[in-house]
Structures are given as C-alpha cells and as structure tokens.
Amino acid sequence: MAESIQYKRGKVPHKREHRMIFRNIDRVGWDPSLATYESDGGYAMARKALAMDPAQVTEEVKASGLRGRGGAGFPTGVKWTFIPPANTKPVYLICNCDESEPGTFKDRYIVHQDPHQLLEGMIISSYAVGAHIAYIYIREEFPEGAVILEQAIAEAKEKGYLGKGIFDSSFDLEIYVHRGAGAYICGEETGLIESLEGKRPYPRIKPPYFPAALGLYMCPTIVNNVESLCHVKHILEMGGEQYAKLGTPRNTGTRILCVSGDVRKPGYFEVEVGTVTLGELIHDLCGGLHDGRTLKAVIPGGSSAKVLRADERFNIRQGDEQVEIGIEDIPMDFDTLMACGSMAGSGGVIVMDDSRSMSWVINNINHFYAHESCGQCTPCREGSLWMQKITDRIVAGTASPDDVDTLKSVADNIEGKTICAFGEAASWPVQSFIDKFRDELVADTDPKNAGKFVAPEGMLAAVGLK
Amino acid sequence: MDLPEELLAKIDEVITHYPESKRSATLPLLHLLQRQFGFITTESVEWIAQKLELEPINVLELVTFYPGFRQSAPGKYHIRVCRTLSCAMAGSEELMESLCREAGIDRSGVTHHDPIAVGKDGKFSIEFAECLASCGTGPVCLVNDDFHEAVAPQDASKLLNKYK
Ligand SMILES: Cc1cc2nc3c(=O)[nH]c(=O)nc-3n(C[C@H](O)[C@H](O)[C@H](O)COP(=O)(O)O)c2cc1C
Ligand code: SF4
Ligand code: FES
Numbered sequence: 001m002a003e004s005i006q007y008k009r010g011k012v013p014h015k016r017e018h019r020m021i022f023r024n025i026d027r028v029g030w031d032p033s034l035a036t037y038e039s040d041g042g043y044a045m046a047r048k049a050l051a052m053d054p055a056q057v058t059e060e061v062k063a064s065g066l067r068g069r070g071g072a073g074f075p076t077g078v079k080w081t082f083i084p085p086a087n088t089k090p091v092y093l094i095c096n097c098d099e100s101e102p103g104t105f106k107d108r109y110i111v112h113q114d115p116h117q118l119l120e121g122m123i124i125s126s127y128a129v130g131a132h133i134a135y136i137y138i139r140e141e142f143p144e145g146a147v148i149l150e151q152a153i154a155e156a157k158e159k160g161y162l163g164k165g166i167f168d169s170s171f172d173l174e175i176y177v178h179r180g181a182g183a184y185i186c187g188e189e190t191g192l193i194e195s196l197e198g199k200r201p202y203p204r205i206k207p208p209y210f211p212a213a214l215g216l217y218m219c220p221t222i223v224n225n226v227e228s229l230c231h232v233k234h235i236l237e238m239g240g241e242q243y244a245k246l247g248t249p250r251n252t253g254t255r256i257l258c259v260s261g262d263v264r265k266p267g268y269f270e271v272e273v274g275t276v277t278l279g280e281l282i283h284d285l286c287g288g289l290h291d292g293r294t295l296k297a298v299i300p301g302g303s304s305a306k307v308l309r310a311d312e313r314f315n316i317r318q319g320d321e322q323v324e325i326g327i328e329d330i331p332m333d334f335d336t337l338m339a340c341g342s343m344a345g346s347g348g349v350i351v352m353d354d355s356r357s358m359s360w361v362i363n364n365i366n367h368f369y370a371h372e373s374c375g376q377c378t379p380c381r382e383g384s385l386w387m388q389k390i391t392d393r394i395v396a397g398t399a400s401p402d403d404v405d406t407l408k409s410v411a412d413n414i415e416g417k418t419i420c421a422f423g424e425a426a427s428w429p430v431q432s433f434i435d436k437f438r439d440e441l442v443a444d445t446d447p448k449n450a451g452k453f454v455a456p457e458g459m460l461a462a463v464g465l466k
Numbered sequence: 467m468d469l470p471e472e473l474l475a476k477i478d479e480v481i482t483h484y485p486e487s488k489r490s491a492t493l494p495l496l497h498l499l500q501r502q503f504g505f506i507t508t509e510s511v512e513w514i515a516q517k518l519e520l521e522p523i524n525v526l527e528l529v530t531f532y533p534g535f536r537q538s539a540p541g542k543y544h545i546r547v548c549r550t551l552s553c554a555m556a557g558s559e560e561l562m563e564s565l566c567r568e569a570g571i572d573r574s575g576v577t578h579h580d581p582i583a584v585g586k587d588g589k590f591s592i593e594f595a596e597c598l599a600s601c602g603t604g605p606v607c608l609v610n611d612d613f614h615e616a617v618a619p620q621d622a623s624k625l626l627n628k629y630k
Contacts, residue, residue: 090486102550102597133485140497140534141546141598143611176483178490179497181534184596198489198524200531217486260552260601267602303551303597348601350552364551368596371578 014269014285018246018254021230022106022270024114032148034155037116043161045236049124050169057128061232063240065252069106070096070187070225071302071346072421073334076232080129080222082212089219093126093134094196094211097226098180098187100139101302102368103348106256106268107226111138111145115152119175121229123166124236126173129222134175137192140182149177184372188420189223191374202376203420227256247273251333255344259286261351262293274336278308279328282351293353297436298327300337301345303365304425306432314340342432358437359444362429363391369426380423383414387430399445407441408434467513473502477517488518492525496535505536533581533595541584541591543629545569546608550597553604557619561605564622565592590626 011026013019024030049057062077099107110118126134138146153175156162164172178196185191186201190209193216195201208214215221231253235243244252251273260266264287295310308327315324316339330336337344370388375381390407393399411427477495484490499510506529515522529535547562566573569590573583584591600606603615617625
C-alpha cells in the first residue's frame with residue numbers, strides 16, 4: 001500500500017521522513033471525506049478498540065511510550081490512568097486544537113486534510129477513558145477547519161460511527177466542535193476548560209485542578225493535543241510495543257517538526273523522534289541556510305522554548321557516556337533538548353541567521369506574550385508588558401544600558417510565581433536571550449547603534465513608535 | 467431582536483452540545499451573532515444572556531476578553547495579518563504597511579483596546595493577529611474566512627483585487 005502513495009508536486013516527503021500521522025497530507029487523490037478515509041482502511045482501528053477492554057487500550061498506549069505532542073511531553077497513557085478509579089462522574093475527552101504556540105503548524109494540516117484520522121483517534125481514546133462526550137476545541141482562526149470537522153462528524157454520525165451505540169457496540173459517543181475566539185491562553189488546558197465552560201479563560205491552579213481529576217464541570221477530563229490523539233490510532237495498529245521501537249528509547253514514535261525562519265525550505269517533517277539532529281534538520285531536510293548566511297540562533301520547540309546560540313556547547317549523556325556536543329549535533333528529542341537547557345515543546349523550530357537582530361527578535365516575542373497574558377496574576381500581567389516596553393526602548397535606541405538588567409530581573413520575577421506555565425513561557429525567552437546574547441542587547445541600548453536592525457522601520461511602526 | 471428562523475434553529479441546536487451547562491454555549495452564540503451582524507451589539511449581549519439564563523456581564527466579559535469579538539463594525543472584508551515572529555521575519559510588517567496603503571487605511575489611531583482600523587469607504591478593515599499557525603508559509607493573513615499564505619508585500623493590491 002505504502003509504495004502506491006503519491007504526493008503532490010513540491011510536497012514530496014523528504015527521504016528521512018517517516019510518514020505516519022502525515023501519511024495523507026498532500027497526498028494525490030486524497031480528500032477529507034469519510035469515503036476516501038475508509039477506502040484506505042480507515043476506522044478499522046476504532047472497530048478493533050471497541051472489541052477490546054478499555055483498560056487494554058490504555059495499556060497499549062502506555063506501552064507505546066507516547067509522550068504528548070502539545071508541549072509538555074507528558075506520557076499520554078499515564079495521564080489517562082490519573083482518572084480517579086472510584087470516579088462516578090461523567091468523563092470528558094477534549095482535543096486541544098488551539099494550535100497557538102508561535103512556530104507550530106502541524107495540527108492545521110491534520111484538521112484540514114485528514115479530519116477522520118483525528119476522529120478515529122478520539123473515538124479510540126474516548127472509549128479507553130470512558131468518555132461519552134468529547135469536544136474539539138479549535139482556534140477561531142481555523143474557520144475552514146471547523147467546517148471540515150463538522151462535516152466529518154456529520155458523515156461519521158450518519159454511518160453510526162458516532163452517536164448511540166457506535167459501530168453497533170453498546171458504546172455511545174458524541175463529538176462536538178467548539179470554536180475559540182483568538183486567545184493563546186486557551187491552549188493551556190485549564191484555560192481551555194474555563195473557556196469551554198463559557199467563562200473567561202483564566203487558568204486554574206494545579207494542584208488541585210488537574211483536569212484528569214477536576215476538569216470540565218469539575219469532572220475528570222482528559223485533554224490531549226490533536227497529534228497525540230492521532231498517534232493513538234497508529235499505536236493500536238502496530239501494538240504499543242512495536243510502536244515503541246520507532247524513535248529512540250523514552251522518546252518513541254514519530255513527531256512532526258515544523259521549521260520556519262531563515263532556511264531555504266521551511267515546512268513540516270514527520271520524523272522518528274530523536275533520529276534527526278538539528279543540523280540535519282536545517283541543512284538536509286530544510287535545504288540549508290540562505291546563500292552567504294551563517295546560523296545565529298534556533299528556538300527549538302515553539303517561542304516559549306529557550307533559544308539556543310549557534311556556537312553553544314552542551315555536555316549531555318549519550319548512552320553511558322558523557323559527551324560534549326554542539327547545537328547542530330542535538331538529536332531532536334524531548335530529553336536531549338531538555339538536557340541542553342531548552343525543550344522540544346510543540347515541535348516548532350524557528351531558525352535565525354546572522355542577518356537577524358536579537359533585540360528585534362526578543363521584542364517581537366515580548367509583544368506576543370504581553371498581548372496574550374490572561375491578566376490573572378500580577379507578575380505575568382504587569383511583567384510581560386514591562387518586558388515588552390523595555391525591549392521597545394532597546395529597539396528604538398532609547399534604552400539605558402542597565403535596562404538589560406532590569407529586563408532580566410522582571411523575567412526572573414515572573415518565572416515560578418504564576419498560576420499557569422504561561423509565566424515560564426513568557427520569561428524563558430527573555431532569560432535565554434539575555435543569557436546568550438547579552439552583549440548584543442547591551443550594545444543595542446547605545447543610541448549610536450539604533451540604526452542597525454534588520455527591519456526597524458516596520459517593527460517600530462508595528463509597536464507604535466514610528 | 468429579530469433573528470431569522472434558520473439562525474434561531476441553529477442556536478437551539480448548538481445549545482444541545484452542552485447538556486451539562488448552557489453557559490458553555492456563550493462563545494458559540496457570540497460567534498453566530500457576530501457573523502449575523504458583523505460585530506457584537508449590546509442587544510446581542512442581552513439577548514444571549516437571556517437565552518442562556520445568565521447576567522449580561524457574563525457575556526460582555528467574554529466579548530471584552532477575546533480578540534475574536536468586536537464591538538464596532540469592521541469593513542466588508544476584515545483582514546487579519548499575522549504579526550508574530552516567523553511572519554515578521556518574512557515581512558508581515560511590510561505587508562501590513564502595503565495593505566494599508568493600497569486599501570487606504572490609516573492605522574495611526576490603533577491601540578491595544580481598539581486594534582481594528584477601517585478604511586474610509588468601509589470596504590476593508592485590518593488588524594494584526596498573533597501566530598496563525600502557518601509559520602512556514604509566512605507572511606500569512608486571513609481575509610474574512612479565507613486564508614492566504616506567502617503574501618509578499620508587493621502583492622498587496624493583487625490580494626485586495628480578489629475582493630472587488
Ligand atoms: C501557555 C500555554 C499554551 C499552550 N498551548 C497549547 C496549544 O496551543 N495546543 C496544545 O495542544 N497544547 C498547548 N499547551 C499544552 C496544554 O496545556 C496541554 O498540556 C496539552 O494540550 C496536553 O496534550 P498532550 O499531552 O497531548 O500534549 C499549552 C500550554 C501552555 C502553558
Ligand atoms: S501566568 Fe499569566 S496567563 Fe497564566 S494565569 Fe497567570 S496571568 Fe494568566
Ligand atoms: S508566525 Fe505567522 S503564522 Fe506563525
């Protein structure tokens with residue numbers, strides 16, 4: 001079967017890719033209809049799951065070692081077992097399709113081109129956790145995606161794959177699409193839940209509000225990313241143990257890396273986790289940097305991940321050995337990126353070459369977090385705006401040299417002092433840019449240097465300084 | 467408030483998606499009414515509150531929180547240009563400038579609380595949006611529900627011409 005798949009011109013997967021979740025993305029003759037999905041073996045795994053014991057399905061997912069693809073990399077099967085065993089309340093499954101972490105663009109393609117794969121993953125997962133209502137929380141900026149999903153749900157319902165007694169079993173399941181309204185914080189699972197309850201999406205504090213125990217309407221709720229839920233289908237197909245052989249130990253399976261920024265061929269690449277290094281990703285899969293450019297920095301896991309500088313060296317364990325590696329040697333897996341002081345996060349890799357001003361970059365990032373803070377905690381609400389104002393000044397050439405220290409102290413006073421992980425997401429970029437590019441930032445506070453930015457005109461206009 | 471039968475039926479259907487709590491239907495209802503009227507009116511807020519047995523403030527606080535809801539009329543075509551890093555690196559600020567120039571929109575009065583600028587003839591309105599999850603094909607923008615990728619700043623008029 002696999003040999004016969006053809007991809008659209010210019011969209012042919014790279015030979016280092018292992019297409020599983022993205023098997024049907026850009027595929028010739030493929031469309032989002034149920035008929036097409038079924039002609040390719042679709043929904044066989046949902047049927048298989050329904051013939052199993054729910055606990056057995058969870059066991060397979062545990063055995064697969066699947067780690068969440070939404071950002072935190074938490075083992076999916078383990079999360080499912082956190083539903084209190086004595087629970088008598090309804091259980092909900094929520095698919096997190098908020099896809100709002102800057103640099104990340106993978107769930108978009110699944111939803112627009114292969115919605116039934118997601119529905120099948122959700123059916124299997126709902127059955128495993130005992131949910132009879134599941135919601136897909138989709139960001140409002142995917143209007144077409146929401147329509148496609150609604151059509152897919154209607155088709156599945158008509159066939160008896162959703163609704164009462166699905167696939168002629170005794171299991172009932174409804175899936176509903178719920179559209180967000182343009183707020184990044186709705187990607188954070190407890191903010192998402194509040195939003196789904198019709199409230200402002202103010203995240204809840206953990207503990208006690210771990211969704212698996214106290215989630216939607218204070219009922220046990222499993223929140224998983226779109227990509228994670230799709231993996232569940234393939235785990236069932238391969239068996240957990242076999243799936244775990246993909247990728248590397250503790251970092252199993254495939255994952256979609258999204259590359260943007262200063263590379264010749266930005267795009268999405270589904271690879272076995274940890275089998276491609278950052279250097280290979282940039283130079284091989286993405287066709288390298290632009291002519292005459294050198295690598296300056298990489299944000300490896302969405303804008304919240306700490307930046308890596310091109311000439312950094314890292315001491316990490318590889319097998320039983322302690323080795324020193326450079327940034328291009330980093331295998332793109334959860335554990336190594338963490339050992340290198342950053343994170344694999346959401347899989348969004350942003351590459352920057354030597355033409356980029358780091359002050360300009362961190363200022364752009366600061367604007368994002370200042371805009372998106374939900375405002376619930378003072379350090380985050382005030383701090384994210386202060387950080388933005390300070391880098392506005394640096395970019396405008398009106399900062400003083402100790403502004404960089406002030407910036408650092410603001411960031412340090414957000415991290416660890418907030419209700420949700422947005423606080424870290426906002427402060428890690430600032431802390432790491434200062435840590436790694438302090439000289440450049442300090443130099444930029446000198447008004448004499450104010451003219452040397454890459455695109456100061458547009459940037460200044462965008463922030464209202466011109 | 468006069469709403470078409472079809473919309474009323476749709477509203478009643480949407481409420482059934484939330485058997486546990488009607489309040490959950492606030493966001494979907496806001497979307498439906500914004501689509502109907504172009505923005506959220508005070509009347510719409512009160513209507514939703516009554517429909518879902520809430521206080522109007524429960525509805526209004528969502529309108530003022532979420533960037534996706536507007537309280538004044540946008541243009542016939544509302545443009546959202548991605549402002550975030552990868553698109554900015556690809557020229558989204560320049561795209562914003564050329565779109566404004568071509569559409570005759572003045573963004574000088576734009577603030578955090580009032581992010582939308584409308585052209586004089588009311589045909590186009592524009593605002594920056596945060597990462598639209600297509601960072602590999604920047605600069606990107608939405609025009610109403612249509613998504614456009616790799617829109618070079620010099621192609622601004624070509625894009626606008628599609629909406630004559
Ligand atoms: C500020 C913030 C934003 C987030 N945005 C997203 C998002 O857009 N999509 C997503 O799947 N997870 C996002 N997450 C992670 C979710 O909270 C949650 O961990 C995830 O959806 C769980 O799914 P997984 O275990 O399958 O990864 C975000 C987390 C934080 C703190
Ligand atoms: S850390 Fe920021 S985003 Fe998270 S709850 Fe506090 S104010 Fe809101
Ligand atoms: S930065 Fe523009 S789509 Fe992500």
